[in-house]
Amino acid sequence: GQQVMQIPQYQHVQEGEDFTTYCNSSTTLSNIQWYKQRPGGHPVFLIQLVKSGEVKKQKRLTFQFGEAKKNSSLHITATQTTDVGTYFCAGTNAGKSTFGDGTTLTVKP
């Protein structure tokens, strides 16, 4: 079945440093979604990428979808303490959603 790998599992940064998490799928994805889960909270949708090579930005967050639609990345520029949480990518295929294991970001002020 479809597998989605996400690295790194944990990332500790100093406030102001950049952060990147990577997502790799064993199969070609029709689309990929990114979610953020704050400690003690539920996943919250950030964005969906659909097109090969697509790049989308949300303020300090940049999302990329690979040309082969099998990998994706989330990059945060100049992290802030409000960025703490776990970031998940999710690949979807005909109703089935497969989530990566997530990257937990901690930010030291």
Added chain:
Amino acid sequence: EAQVTQNPRYLITVTGKKLTVTCSQNMNHEYMSWYRQDPGLGLRQIYYSMNVEVTDKGDVPEGYKVSRKEKRNFPLILESPSPNQTSLYFCASSLFPTGDGYNEQFFGPGTRLTVL
């Protein structure tokens, strides 16, 4: 307010005692899904439903049942819970079936289940 609600939020039970976790959404979404979240394992899909009376297995369906008799409700049933089903459970819904069009999943607040 558009939302997904789950009940109960916390539950401690014993092995073998049947339980139901309810999930309801008020957004008229076609798609609903159940996930379990365990430390280091991310979110794993248990069952999903593309519409009323249509349900399909996710990656970890063993030990669980679901039903979709109404569009807004998607209960998760554990007929005979076991300790390995101790987990944090999330219900989610989406406007379009996943894979078609814009399909942001809205998650409920979660149900923390402990099976002794």
